[in-house]
Amino acid sequence: MIKILDAGMRTTVQDFGRFGYLSKGLTRGGPVDEHAFLWANRLLGNSFNAAQLEITLGGLEVEFQQDGCFALTGADADAHLDDESLTLWQNFDVKAGQRLKIGYARAGLRLYLAVQGGFQVEPKWHSCATVERDSVGGLSGDGSPLQSGDTLRFQCDTPQPSRRVSWAYRSDYTKTPVLGLIPGYQYDDFPMSAREAFCYEDFEVSKDSNRMGIRLAGKSLETPEKGLVSEGINIGSVQVPSDGQPIIMMHDRQTLGGYPKLGVINPVDLGKLAQLQPGQKVRFSRVEASVAQQQLRRFYQFFNVRLPCQGGDNLRS
Amino acid sequence: MSNAESAFPKIVTAGADAILVYLGEGIDPEVNDRIMVLTNRVGSALGNKLYDLVPSYNSLMIYYNVLSLSEDELRECVRKLIDELQQDGDASGASKQSTLHTIEVYYDPSVGPDLERAAKQTSLSIDDIIKMHTEQEYRVYAMGFAPGFAYLGELPEKLRLPRLDNPRTKIPAGSVAIAEAQTAVYPSESPGGWNIIGRTAETLYDPQADSISPMKVGDRVQFKAVSKDEFEQADGSLESLS
Numbered sequence: 001m002i003k004i005l006d007a008g009m010r011t012t013v014q015d016f017g018r019f020g021y022l023s024k025g026l027t028r029g030g031p032v033d034e035h036a037f038l039w040a041n042r043l044l045g046n047s048f049n050a051a052q053l054e055i056t057l058g059g060l061e062v063e064f065q066q067d068g069c070f071a072l073t074g075a076d077a078d079a080h081l082d083d084e085s086l087t088l089w090q091n092f093d094v095k096a097g098q099r100l101k102i103g104y105a106r107a108g109l110r111l112y113l114a115v116q117g118g119f120q121v122e123p124k125w126h127s128c129a130t131v132e133r134d135s136v137g138g139l140s141g142d143g144s145p146l147q148s149g150d151t152l153r154f155q156c157d158t159p160q161p162s163r164r165v166s167w168a169y170r171s172d173y174t175k176t177p178v179l180g181l182i183p184g185y186q187y188d189d190f191p192m193s194a195r196e197a198f199c200y201e202d203f204e205v206s207k208d209s210n211r212m213g214i215r216l217a218g219k220s221l222e223t224p225e226k227g228l229v230s231e232g233i234n235i236g237s238v239q240v241p242s243d244g245q246p247i248i249m250m251h252d253r254q255t256l257g258g259y260p261k262l263g264v265i266n267p268v269d270l271g272k273l274a275q276l277q278p279g280q281k282v283r284f285s286r287v288e289a290s291v292a293q294q295q296l297r298r299f300y301q302f303f304n305v306r307l308p309c310q311g312g313d314n315l316r317s
Numbered sequence: 318m319s320n321a322e323s324a325f326p327k328i329v330t331a332g333a334d335a336i337l338v339y340l341g342e343g344i345d346p347e348v349n350d351r352i353m354v355l356t357n358r359v360g361s362a363l364g365n366k367l368y369d370l371v372p373s374y375n376s377l378m379i380y381y382n383v384l385s386l387s388e389d390e391l392r393e394c395v396r397k398l399i400d401e402l403q404q405d406g407d408a409s410g411a412s413k414q415s416t417l418h419t420i421e422v423y424y425d426p427s428v429g430p431d432l433e434r435a436a437k438q439t440s441l442s443i444d445d446i447i448k449m450h451t452e453q454e455y456r457v458y459a460m461g462f463a464p465g466f467a468y469l470g471e472l473p474e475k476l477r478l479p480r481l482d483n484p485r486t487k488i489p490a491g492s493v494a495i496a497e498a499q500t501a502v503y504p505s506e507s508p509g510g511w512n513i514i515g516r517t518a519e520t521l522y523d524p525q526a527d528s529i530s531p532m533k534v535g536d537r538v539q540f541k542a543v544s545k546d547e548f549e550q551a552d553g554s555l556e557s558l559s
Contacts (some may be wrong), residue, residue, distance in 0.1 A: 019368050021464075229373070297384060
């Protein structure tokens with residue numbers, strides 16, 4: 001077990017997400033930075049779906065109450081195992097009684113703490129992903145974040161060789177990222193000025209951003225005149241409400257919506273957006289759907305992601 | 318075929334792993350019937366290659382596994398299924414076999430803070446509003462926004478009101494609301510901008526239950542007015558809006 005001594009700003013249990021329930025209005029949840037999450041599981045030889053802690057901004061302190069192996073990825077922050085300073089993006093052995101203390105993020109916004117074997121949390125509707133707005137998932141099952149005093153079980157049975165992620169695969173969260181936009185949805189209905197501005201101007205991440213959506217501030221984009229009735233919203237969708245300030249929909253998004261959308265951010269780029277602190281800049285550039293699809297296939301193959309597909313009975317009840 | 322009709326079916330890319338299929342425009346029960354039939358057929362034909370299907374008013378969102386299907390293959394398969402659907406003709410049978418849900422509602426200004434204003438704006442009495450809201454069956458056009466939230470349509474012309482200029486930050490679970498041509502019940506406490514005219518004691522989303530929601534797209538819903546006593550006996554909460 002590990003015991004949460006200080007839950008920090010906001011720490012939630014996340015597996016890869018709750019699939020197959022969108023038609024009932026239940027969103028996916030799961031790590032908003034899939035790249036950092038999947039690396040943590042890979043470092044430990046875990047299944048892609050093994051449950052981890054998503055730590056927003058840092059400030060988490062835990063005590064291990066059994067021996068094990070853990071990995072820490074994501075935002076750049078000080079981390080100490082007792083008095084020993086740790087480097088992120090690698091795995092570590094830990095003994096019962098040792099304390100892990102994570103400071104506040106210097107660059108980036110979210111860290112991922114994985115243990116070998118994954119945290120054992122009771123799933124609800126096939127997932128333990130914490131989704132606060134749906135009141136589902138997490139340790140208590142009701143979508144609430146972790147609190148000081150909570151304990152999480154895990155079973156560490158396979159000693160792991162020491163591994164670290166090479167620099168080439170880590171993101172530098174201090175840089176202004178350029179994210180791919182896959183044109184789609186109502187892209188053709190937007191005025192040319194809006195399509196061009198979105199891919200040529202800088203946007204700033206607003207402090208009103210959360211796991212539902214990252215709000216951007218920048219040049220106001222003109223929206224199509226034609227109204228819409230509600231339709232499916234993919235993760236990464238670029239919604240433009242009437243004030244012209246785009247919102248990128250993230251993992252806790254609503255499943256349907258009626259705002260016009262310019263397209264969807266390349267899923268392999270989305271983790272970089274999830275790591276931006278309020279006030280940081282971001283840029284966008286068009287990417288062909290076929291290119292993004294090829295990148296996503298490679299990404300899933302590399303991390304051995306097996307999406308749960310439901311057969312003919314896809315619409316779960 | 319007129320130009321307007323030949324614009325559909327229309328298929329657009331909705332990311333690296335989804336396409337959105339439109340079978341028509343706006344709110345139209347016939348289009349929604351065909352969306353339902355298409356949803357079932359796409360699920361049967363490709364289910365093990367898809368990870369989610371989201372029907373709505375006039376569209377079907379298809380989320381697929383990029384490791385087992387390409388967008389081109391998916392589009393081709395969906396076009397074939399739509400062609401078959403068009404050859405089969407009438408799809409209205411689909412919703413005729415649907416479930417009818419009766420939802421008991423306590424219509425009162427104490428739990429429906431917009432009821433009196435709605436009466437003024439529509440030049441109807443509160444009793445007229447209740448009568449008009451309860452006398453017809455509605456169709457579940459879409460499920461989404463939040464778990465168990467069913468978009469019901471269409472409201473009688475006279476009951477149509479715009480959304481609030483400033484959405485409320487907190488609406489109690491069970492609130493019955495109207496906006497434009499739509500009506501709905503808020504299954505959980507949430508923010509929202511629709512006009513609240515009453516409250517039901519029924520649970521439309523219980524995160525601890527086995528089933529997320531009793532409703533699905535294509536089902537029918539009828540509201541039934543109940544007294545304060547009946548509402549309270551059914552464990553309805555009279556908590557006021559903040």
